[in-house]
Amino acid sequence: MRTGEIVLEHATRTFKVRPDRSRTLKELFVNRGHGSEPTVVRALDDVTLTVEPGEAVGMVGRNGAGKTSTLRCLAGIVPLDSGRAECGGRIVSLIELGAGFGPDFSGRENIYLNGALHGFEKHEIEERVERIIEFSELGDFIDVPIRTYSAGMELRLGFSIAAHLDADVMLIDEILAVGDESFQRKCLARISERMEAGATLVLVSHDPSAIERVCERLIVLDHGQVQFDGGVAEGLLFYHRLLGTEEGGSRSLRPGERATLEILELELQDADGRRRSAFRPGEPMRVRLAAGSVQPAERAVLALEVRDERGGLCFRTDTTLGEVSGQVDVLFEVPRLNLLGGDYDVVAGAYDQDAPEGGRLSRVTRLSVARTLEGEGIADLRGSWVVAGQRSPEEALR
Amino acid sequence: MRYRFLFEQMVRRELRQKYKGSALGVVWYLINPIVLMGAYALVFSVLLKVATVPDYPLFLIAGMIVWVFFSQALLSAAPSLVTNAPLVRKVRFPREAIPASAAAVQLATFLVMIVLLLPVELIVRGSADPALLLLPLIVALLFCFVLGLSLALSVLHAHYRDVEPVLAAALLPWFFVTPIFLRVDDIPGVSSRPWLGDLLQWANPITPFVDATRELLYAGAAPSVGEMLYLVGVGGAALALGLLAFRRLGRDLAVVL
Numbered sequence: 001m002r003t004g005e006i007v008l009e010h011a012t013r014t015f016k017v018r019p020d021r022s023r024t025l026k027e028l029f030v031n032r033g034h035g036s037e038p039t040v041v042r043a044l045d046d047v048t049l050t051v052e053p054g055e056a057v058g059m060v061g062r063n064g065a066g067k068t069s070t071l072r073c074l075a076g077i078v079p080l081d082s083g084r085a086e087c088g089g090r091i092v093s094l095i096e097l098g099a100g101f102g103p104d105f106s107g108r109e110n111i112y113l114n115g116a117l118h119g120f121e122k123h124e125i126e127e128r129v130e131r132i133i134e135f136s137e138l139g140d141f142i143d144v145p146i147r148t149y150s151a152g153m154e155l156r157l158g159f160s161i162a163a164h165l166d167a168d169v170m171l172i173d174e175i176l177a178v179g180d181e182s183f184q185r186k187c188l189a190r191i192s193e194r195m196e197a198g199a200t201l202v203l204v205s206h207d208p209s210a211i212e213r214v215c216e217r218l219i220v221l222d223h224g225q226v227q228f229d230g231g232v233a234e235g236l237l238f239y240h241r242l243l244g245t246e247e248g249g250s251r252s253l254r255p256g257e258r259a260t261l262e263i264l265e266l267e268l269q270d271a272d273g274r275r276r277s278a279f280r281p282g283e284p285m286r287v288r289l290a291a292g293s294v295q296p297a298e299r300a301v302l303a304l305e306v307r308d309e310r311g312g313l314c315f316r317t318d319t320t321l322g323e324v325s326g327q328v329d330v331l332f333e334v335p336r337l338n339l340l341g342g343d344y345d346v347v348a349g350a351y352d353q354d355a356p357e358g359g360r361l362s363r364v365t366r367l368s369v370a371r372t373l374e375g376e377g378i379a380d381l382r383g384s385w386v387v388a389g390q391r392s393p394e395e396a397l398r
Numbered sequence: 399m400r401y402r403f404l405f406e407q408m409v410r411r412e413l414r415q416k417y418k419g420s421a422l423g424v425v426w427y428l429i430n431p432i433v434l435m436g437a438y439a440l441v442f443s444v445l446l447k448v449a450t451v452p453d454y455p456l457f458l459i460a461g462m463i464v465w466v467f468f469s470q471a472l473l474s475a476a477p478s479l480v481t482n483a484p485l486v487r488k489v490r491f492p493r494e495a496i497p498a499s500a501a502a503v504q505l506a507t508f509l510v511m512i513v514l515l516l517p518v519e520l521i522v523r524g525s526a527d528p529a530l531l532l533l534p535l536i537v538a539l540l541f542c543f544v545l546g547l548s549l550a551l552s553v554l555h556a557h558y559r560d561v562e563p564v565l566a567a568a569l570l571p572w573f574f575v576t577p578i579f580l581r582v583d584d585i586p587g588v589s590s591r592p593w594l595g596d597l598l599q600w601a602n603p604i605t606p607f608v609d610a611t612r613e614l615l616y617a618g619a620a621p622s623v624g625e626m627l628y629l630v631g632v633g634g635a636a637l638a639l640g641l642l643a644f645r646r647l648g649r650d651l652a653v654v655l
Contacts, residue, residue: 015653072652075489076490077486077487077488077489077490077652078650078652079650091490093489093490095488102411102415104414104415105411105414112407113407116404116406116407117485117489118491119491121402122403122406125403
């Protein structure tokens with residue numbers, strides 16, 4: 001086993017999830033075998049993978065897909081049912097946010113305890129304690145009990161400790177979920193620094209941009225199995241597609257209500273007419289709508305909107321169909337999807353202009369756009385930079 | 399010993415956690431047992447006058463400190479894994495350190511008690527017997543016994559949360575069948591029924607520890623060879639069983655907690 005190497009071989013781990021978690025003696029003796037049957041969850045199902053020393057691997061997956069379990073197995077916190085999970089060298093794990101080991105102890109005391117738990121000696125921690133405090137930017141708060149800390153402060157301390165213990169393998173879970181932008185950037189820079197020093201990293205995150213910034217390899221886990229193992233950009237696209245298929249098509253915004261005219265179906269397709277919910281910026285996209293009416297509508301109108309995660313309007317359009325009776329299928333063609341990475345809602349509505357109740361949006365579907373390194377924001381205005389000319393300082397002054 | 403510093407940290411944490419914020423802090427670890435023993439000494443030597451032993455409070459306290467150590471260590475070790483669940487879930491380290499540090503803190507209290515009591519006993523008795531050299535060995539065996547039970551109880555409690563209340567309930571009757579107030583032979587009815595004396599002396603594993611420590615401190619008398627062998631056997635067996643139970647049941651600690 002080389003230092004910094006991570007090996008999983010046919011790793012399998014199942015958990016029994018009971019409605020009532022802790023067992024009691026009474027349960028053991030009285031209803032032996034009759035109690036509520038536990039559900040078995042396969043957190044790791046015959047997973048085999050190798051991470052080379054110095055590699056940075058991101059891990060994504062839906063909640064319950066086995067990400068945190070994998071980290072715990074790698075860290076040796078949870079044993080495997082069968083197979084092998086090993087890390088070469090010293091491991092530092094940052095699992096579950098923050099450093100909160102003893103709420104009544106000061107930040108400084110927690111640094112020592114945390115270091116000791118990871119198997120460091122007193123002098124090794126003493127050498128690092130000032131750097132840790134400085135990095136955490138906690139200042140005088142370092143000598144205050146942790147229970148007075150905000151979630152952000154606890155996270156800062158936890159990360160600062162993990163990042164300065166100089167491990168060969170760093171296992172980090174959802175580190176960047178809290179904390180301000182500048183601290184996040186500092187964390188990522190510190191991780192890169194550790195990587196240059198030869199450390200191996202496994203980073204579990206819901207945040208694709210964090211993974212894009214530090215990882216060169218992505219593993220997508222689902223149902224305890226590796227569904228994808230490869231480059232980050234392709235992996236994220238794969239992951240978005242996985243999320244899309246699961247969420248499954250569109251849903252009605254007003255279930256149970258019947259209007260005279262309504263959207264019956266709403267679906268996103270690629271250029272070949274295949275259903276999809278994840279796209280890359282700049283790809284062509286089609287929206288397929290089916291509108292139906294109970295009684296003939298004289299002047300049917302269809303509306304389509306794209307909204308961002310916060311509900312802000314990105315785009316809206318509508319069209320007058322004229323007379324509609326029964327069902328009508330409509331396509332809206334987008335030759336080039338000019339949206340940047342993120343999740344969007346595509347909302348559709350139909351109404352009869354002559355009917356009294358007016359227009360309402362009635363169906364929504366999720367659109368995921370893969371992130372790109374070339375730009376941030378919503379609108380895809382990617383272009384090219386050109387140096388148009390140069391002048392010497394003297395010329396510029398004149 | 400890669401984890402020596404961890405153990406030191408855990409003991410410090412255990413010591414300060416309980417009474418953190420109180421004015422007297424760590425001193426409370428001594429005040430409670432002293433008050434308890436003072437009360438018993440008062441009741442049994444002054445008010446009830448059950449014993450005919452000279453300097454009865456010294457006799458009583460010499461046996462009582464063993465019981466206090468035993469019961470307090472088990473009571474604080476049993477729930478220790480559950481109270482330290484966040485540690486267990488987040489990091490890999492030898493989890494034995496958690497119940498062991500809980501027991502070690504009580505050992506420290508016990509040693510302080512001995513240090514306070516020993517000079518008084520020596521002055522009152524007026525002689526220092528060579529048998530006292532056995533004291534460290536007996537304390538070490540007692541600690542093995544307590545540590546083994548602490549490991550087993552803590553890991554059992556992590557799986558079955560009734561263990562601690564059951565233990566707390568069991569300790570009270572256990573206290574009364576342990577010959578702390580009187581020597582086994584002085585208990586009324588034992589002289590006519592020798593089997594009862596044997597039962598009280600040997601069926602309860604803490605009795606020989608209480609007896610040996612008390613006779614050493616109070617009378618300066620060394621335990622018999624048989625009793626010494628018993629202490630070695632019980633101490634070793636408890637520790638081995640505790641480690642075995644911990645290894646077996648401790649695998650899935652991060653999951654059950």
